[in-house]
Amino acid sequence: MRVEIRGVIDYGILDSERVVLDILEDSNIGHYMLLDTSYTHHNKPSRKIQHTYKFQNQQVKEGDIVILYTKAGKDSIQQNSYAITYSFYWNLDSCVWGNADDCALIVHFDSFMHKKVVETTQLKPKKYRLGINNLKLSNKQILLK
Numbered sequence: 001m002r003v004e005i006r007g008v009i010d011y012g013i014l015d016s017e018r019v020v021l022d023i024l025e026d027s028n029i030g031h032y033m034l035l036d037t038s039y040t041h042h043n044k045p046s047r048k049i050q051h052t053y054k055f056q057n058q059q060v061k062e063g064d065i066v067i068l069y070t071k072a073g074k075d076s077i078q079q080n081s082y083a084i085t086y087s088f089y090w091n092l093d094s095c096v097w098g099n100a101d102d103c104a105l106i107v108h109f110d111s112f113m114h115k116k117v118v119e120t121t122q123l124k125p126k127k128y129r130l131g132i133n134n135l136k137l138s139n140k141q142i143l144l145k
Contacts, residue, residue, distance in 0.1 A: 001108060002027040003066070008104050011097035014071050019097075019104055021066040029066055029086065030057030035105040036096050045103050051096050058086060070096050 002025040010016040019034060036051035053068060056075070060066065065085045073089035090096070097104070 001106070003029070003032055003106055003108070005104050005106055008097045008102070011102070012095050014093075014095050017070040017095050017097060019068045021068070021106065023060045023062055023064040023066065026059070026061050028057055029055040029060050031108055031110060033107045033109070034068060035107060037103045037105055038099065038101045039103050045105050051090075051092075053088075053090055055088060060084075060086060 002023065004022045004024055006020040006022050009018050009020060021029075021034075023029075032055050034053045034055075035049050037046045037049050040046050055066070055068075061084070063083045065083055067085060067087045069087065069089045070092050071089065072091045072093075073087070075089060076087045078085045078087070096102075
């Protein structure tokens, strides 16, 4: 993974709550999503997602820092003497983090697809036709009754 979670800072305090990410290799932060979930009783991230944040497309370089603030604000870029800091804002009215079992999970993806649910309700199911000529057999027999 080219991005690492440094930590969740000031959790439970809306005005300063933030997740800090370190960029380990040059990449596009827009290929990442941050998920708010919890831990299962096996100490693994849960499949129950509470909040998600998909970063906008932005090329970042090794050594840069990405900060996601929970509060409302305007995204910004700041050049420091040692790196560039990219600040993003979730624009939420309440804190995301604060429970003892909260889990910040970063996910990388190369592509995604989306479709409005309304558009998919009008689709007709595909019809599949399976004929004997479509079957490939290898050392097996099909018994038909």
